Amino acid sequence: MTYTFKYQSPLGRIMLASNGEALTGLWFYGQKYFGDTLPEKYEEKELSVFNETKRWLDNYFQGKKPNFTPPLLFKTTPFRKMVWEILKTIPYGHTMTYGEISDIIAKQKGLTKMSAQAVGGAVGHNPISIIVPCHRVVGSNGSLTGYAGGIDKKIKLLTLEKADISNFFVPKKGTAL
Numbered sequence: 348m349t350y351t352f353k354y355q356s357p358l359g360r361i362m363l364a365s366n367g368e369a370l371t372g373l374w375f376y377g378q379k380y381f382g383d384t385l386p387e388k389y390e391e392k393e394l395s396v397f398n399e400t401k402r403w404l405d406n407y408f409q410g411k412k413p414n415f416t417p418p419l420l421f422k423t424t425p426f427r428k429m430v431w432e433i434l435k436t437i438p439y440g441h442t443m444t445y446g447e448i449s450d451i452i453a454k455q456k457g458l459t460k461m462s463a464q465a466v467g468g469a470v471g472h473n474p475i476s477i478i479v480p481c482h483r484v485v486g487s488n489g490s491l492t493g494y495a496g497g498i499d500k501k502i503k504l505l506t507l508e509k510a511d512i513s514n515f516f517v518p519k520k521g522t523a524l
Contacts, residue, residue, distance in 0.1 A: 348366075348367065348390060349364055349366060349371070349385060349388075349390075350367060350390055350391070350394055350397075351363060351365075351385070351389050351390070351392075352391065352392070352393065352394070352397040352400075352401075356375075357408050358375065358496075358500050358503055358504075359375055359377075359500075360375070360376040361373060361376070362374050362376065362382065363397055363400055364382070364384070364385055364474075365396045366420060367394060368418065369396060369418040369419055369420035370396055370417050370418065370419050370420070370478070371419075371420050371421075371422065371474065372384055372385065372475060373475045373476050373477060374476060374496075375476065375496040375497075375500060378476070378495045378496040379495040380471070380474075383472070383474070384422060384474045396417055399415075400478070403415065403416070403478065407477065408507070412439040412440075416435075417478070419475055419478065419479070421474075421475075423474075426452075427469040427472060429455065430452065430466055430473075431475075431479050433448050433451055433452070434470065434479050434480055434483070434484070435479055435480070437480055441510060442483050442484065442485045442510060443483060443485075444463075444485055444487040445463040445464075445466045445484060445485075445487065445493075446463045446487040448470070449462060449463045449465070449466045452466065463487070467493055470493065471493060473495075476495070481495070482494050482496070482500070482501045482504040482505060483510070485515060486518075489516055490517070490518045491505075491516065491517050491518075492517075492518055
């Protein structure tokens with residue numbers, strides 16, 4: 348069975364999902380791919396994993412770096428899991444480019460190259476936003492692009508973490524990167 352819980356953050360409502368033991372989803376309402384890993388039937392319920400996640404989110408939104416991570420479960424392809432595991436290594440208040448992630452994966456797979464676009468697709472489908480920090484991924488040209496929750500939320504999350512975003516820019520709609 349899948350369970351859900353609603354959390355009110357300073358940036359808007361968030362839905363949490365769990366299999367009863369681990370967190371399987373965390374989405375801003377209205378974001379791209381909202382709830383795309385949820386089955387047709389799920390039940391709203393208070394669970395210890397949701398209490399732990401609420402505590403994590405409360406600390407985070409107070410501008411504190413949480414010193415724990417709730418249990419997470421990824422139901423996905425091996426490639427996406429590799430990308431999401433790399434996202435978890437990006438330090439609080441720092442960023443990494445899609446190209447840097449693709450270089451890490453290429454090295455792990457023994458390849459000379461990996462598509463940054465493929466990495467971008469995996470980053471965009473991350474079902475556990477914020478805790479698996481896809482908002483910390485930026486374009487290699489300095490663009491603040493590609494956050495399913497919206498660029499405005501990406502900027503607010505990076506600002507909350509006191510990341511230096513002074514050299515980044517938001518691309519204009521329709522602009523090729």
